[in-house]
Amino acid sequence: MQRLFKFFKKSDKSNTKKFESELDQLELENDGLRQSLASERSRNVDLHTNLENEREAQIGYRLQAIQENENFEKLRMIQKHRNDKNSALEKDIEANKKHIEAFKLLASNCGTVFDPEILKKFLKDEESQREKYRLRTMKARKMLQKAQEKKEGDQKAWSLCEVCAFQFADTEKQAPRVLACGHTICQSCIIKLAAQTPGKIKCPFDRVSTHWSDREIDICLQKNLTLLHL
Ligand SMILES: [Zn+2]
Ligand SMILES: [Zn+2]
Structure with missing residues (x-):
């Protein structure tokens, strides 16, 4: 019995050792x-980052x-605008040709018979032509102003001269005058x-005259201080 116990004890010990090494x-x-799991995980994170970068690049x-499409569209509009302008100019040239013809006729008539009716018609034509140009100039100014405003973003319309579309300033050239x-x-x-128009200024917006002299500019035309201090 004593020997058997010893045997078991021995075999138990060797088994424990075996299990321990296992x-x-x-x-x-x-x-x-x-x-390897950790390295796999970090590789995963890298791949994810790459994917994100790729997505952002896309x-x-x-x-x-x-943006390129928009630019193309803008260029197309500019081209169209130019074409329209060209055809308007061509029409103008036609009208001017007729005008010159009328003027020639008038000149030849003046030499022989003076006809006040022809002269009146001629003057009327001249006036309407001038009015047409004035309106067209005003339209162009408005467009220039709009473009300027768009370009300068936060600049308000009232801070720009409506004729040249430059911003008013307290300088000799850009002072706002009423x-x-x-x-x-x-x-x-x-x-x-x-x-x-020497000695006076005709307002480009309503043709109202203002008396004016170079030396008395500060008396004739007040500075618009409100505009300067806004
Ligand atoms: Zn101006
Ligand atoms: Zn006016």
């Missing part, structure tokens, strides 16, 4: 697996394509307008 082996394997390309009719335009535009 356990060590398994733990080692487990560590290896854990490490969005960027798409936006670029949209005409007798109440319209405000910049000083450099006033000087240009004054050159057309």
Whole structure:
């Protein structure tokens, strides 16, 4: 009995050792697996980041394509606008040709018979032509102003001279000056307008005259201080 017990004790000891070494082996394997899982995970994160970057790049390309399309559309509009303008100019040239014919006729008639009716008609034509040009110039100014506003974004319409579309400023050239009719335009535009009608200025918006002299500019035309201080 004593011997049998000894035998069991011995075999138990050797079994424990065997299990312990197996356990060590398994733990080692487990560590290896854990490490490869971790590296797999980090690779996954990298792939995910790459995917995100790729997606963002794609969005960027798409936006670029949209922008390019818009630019193309703008260019097309500009081209169309130019074509329209060209055909308007061609019509103008036609009208001017007729005008010259009328003027020639008038000149030849003046030499022989003076006809006040022809002269009156001629003057009327001239006036209507001038009015047409004035309206067209105003339209172009409005367009220029709109374009300027778009470009400068936050600049308000009332801070720009409606003739040249430059911003008013407290300088000699860009000072806002009030005409007798109440319209405000910049000083450099006033000087240009004054050159057309000496001693007075005709408002480009309503044709109202304002008395004006170069030396008394501060008396004739008040500065619009409200506009300057807004
Ligand atoms: Zn006016
Ligand atoms: Zn101006």
